[in-house]
Amino acid sequence: MxxxxxxxxxxxxxxxxxxxxxxxxxxxxxxxxxxxxxxxxxxxxxxxxxxxxxxxxxxxxxxxxxxxxxxxxxxxxxxxxxxxxxxxxxxxxxxxxxxxxxxxxxxxxxxxxxxxxxxxxxxxxxxxxxxxxxxxxxxxxxxxxxxxxxxxxxxxxxxxxxxxxxxxxxxxxxxxxxxxxxxxxxxxxxxxxxxxxxxxxxxxxxxxxxxxxxxxxxxxxxxxxxxxxxPFVYDFLGAACRMPGVVHGGRLTVADWETKAPVGAPDGAVEVFFRPDEVTFAPSDGAGLAAEVRAIAARGPDVRIECLIEGRIVELEAHGPTLPPGVAPGLSLRIKPLRPKVYAGAA
The missing domain is CATH 3.40.50.300 (P-loop containing nucleotide triphosphate hydrolases)
Structure with missing residues (x-):
């Protein structure tokens, strides 16, 4: 050195x-x-x-x-x-x-x-x-x-x-x-x-x-x-969405969505982080977090979607072609984080 x-x-x-x-x-x-x-x-x-x-x-x-x-x-x-x-x-x-x-x-x-x-x-x-x-x-x-x-x-x-x-x-x-x-x-x-x-x-x-x-x-x-x-490093290095969750038996539960827990995730109450542009959108009867679209703002091909999830406002991002048609304020849909990170301790 x-x-x-x-x-x-x-x-x-x-x-x-x-x-x-x-x-x-x-x-x-x-x-x-x-x-x-x-x-x-x-x-x-x-x-x-x-x-x-x-x-x-x-x-x-x-x-x-x-x-x-x-x-x-x-x-x-x-x-x-x-x-x-x-x-x-x-x-x-x-x-x-x-x-x-x-x-x-x-x-x-x-x-x-x-x-x-x-x-x-x-x-x-x-x-x-x-x-x-x-x-x-x-x-x-x-x-x-x-x-x-x-x-x-x-x-x-x-x-x-x-x-x-x-x-x-x-x-x-x-x-x-x-x-x-x-x-x-x-x-x-x-x-x-x-x-x-x-x-x-x-x-x-x-x-x-x-x-x-x-x-x-x-x-x-x-x-x-x-x-x-x-959590500090995750939040400081880029835009982040944050939700409380629970890990039990290798499964992660966030609100009404359950999925496989990330490798090494601790059991118990956790903080779940994901990037706003690392999500997929699905109909309201699909898999993911239940969300209601509150507002949409487009800048060229990039779209910012403001959603209400579990009583909190979450801002998501999408590239125009990846956003399903018909997404508009008032629509109920499902949000699925692609690469959630989990840290011990409730939010």
Whole structure:
């Protein structure tokens, strides 16, 4: 493992921001720290950067005790959400900043700095913009400059704190693909903080999901999405429908629907989760949960169906061709979840 975090805890006054967090990242891996506000992901990133000192725990990176190293010797590049560019400096000067402030004995020559800036401008696709100032750039271009500045020092680790948070949705999607390509070309271990589930699942090699300062699950994007460790992870990673149920003798009962229980489902009262687009629709005399259609909203071929099931409103999704004809408000039908997940404890 390139990065090993063991038992990191950090409190701010009486508030525990991190509680005994342990995780690992492979060499040159893209690791996403994902969680809602207050989950501790940014605090953990700041510990790696040397901006916070943990109350307990260890960090080992590349065989070194990372916490014992001064910030300057950690060789980490950090990119913030709001760029943090120097407005009075040109693009080239911003990129070169980390090199130009090194002690004289470690500072590269002017020619070497110029060559490095030129190389990075090409890498982040900003050739020809080296003389512009940050105010003359778009938000996406400014974030590329911030990434180039972080890479200029040839970091061993790249830390990204919600770098796309200040950008609109379309620019975020465009930069998402570009960032993954940049990571692969730069060949550096990257730790990426985000609260955007889609962003984490699209970009990362592995995802660490945090809640209230605790690590809830660590795994590859498809692993955590398909096999969430608990109800929080299931609900956080995508739209979810939730119903109370009971498992007995290998059978799952939800309201008036009975089916085979998923493998490993615990006996007793359970919470049943399923994705709103992973259902089939059947006539009212068919198999599944009894439901009454309350409203339908179509957007192109995608249809959102609001149903009343067991006294609660449940929003389902369907692709036009998969929705049986005649489905309209007031219709009674049956809803059959295709891949329900079951967790202990009643809702």
């Amino acid at each position: 390139a990065l090993e975090i063991r038992g990191i805890s950090k409190a701010f006054g009486r508030f525990p921001a991190l509680k005994n967090v342990s995780l690992q990242a492979h060499d040159k891996e893209f690791l996403a720290l994902l969680g809602p506000s207050g989950s501790g992901k940014t605090t953990l990133l700041r510990v790696l950067a040397g901006l916070e000192t943990p109350d307990a725990g260890e960090v080992n990176f590349g065989g070194e005790d990372f916490l014992s190293l001064p910030v300057r010797k950690r060789r980490v590049g950090m990119v913030f959400q709001h760029y943090a560019l120097f407005r009075h400096m040109t693009v080239a000067q911003n990129i070169a900043f980390g090199l130009s402030v090194r002690p004289r004995a470690e500072r590269p020559s002017k020619e070497a700095v110029k060559a490095r800036v030129s190389e990075l401008l090409s890498l982040v696709q900003l050739d020809g913009l080296e003389k512009r100032f940050p105010t003359q750039l778009s938000g996406g271009q400014r974030q590329r400059v911030a990434l180039a500045r972080a890479l200029a020092i040839e970091p061993r680790m790249l830390l990204l704190d919600e770098p796309f948070g200040a950008l609109d949705a379309q620019v975020r999607r465009e930069l998402r693909r570009w960032l993954r390509e940049l990571h692969d070309r730069a060949g550096v271990t990257t730790v990426f903080v985000t609260h955007d589930q889609e962003e984490a699942l699209d970009l990362a090699d592995r995802v660490a999901i945090l809640k209230d300062g605790e690590l809830k699950q660590l795994g590859r994007p498809n692993e955590v999405y398909e096999n969430p460790a608990d």
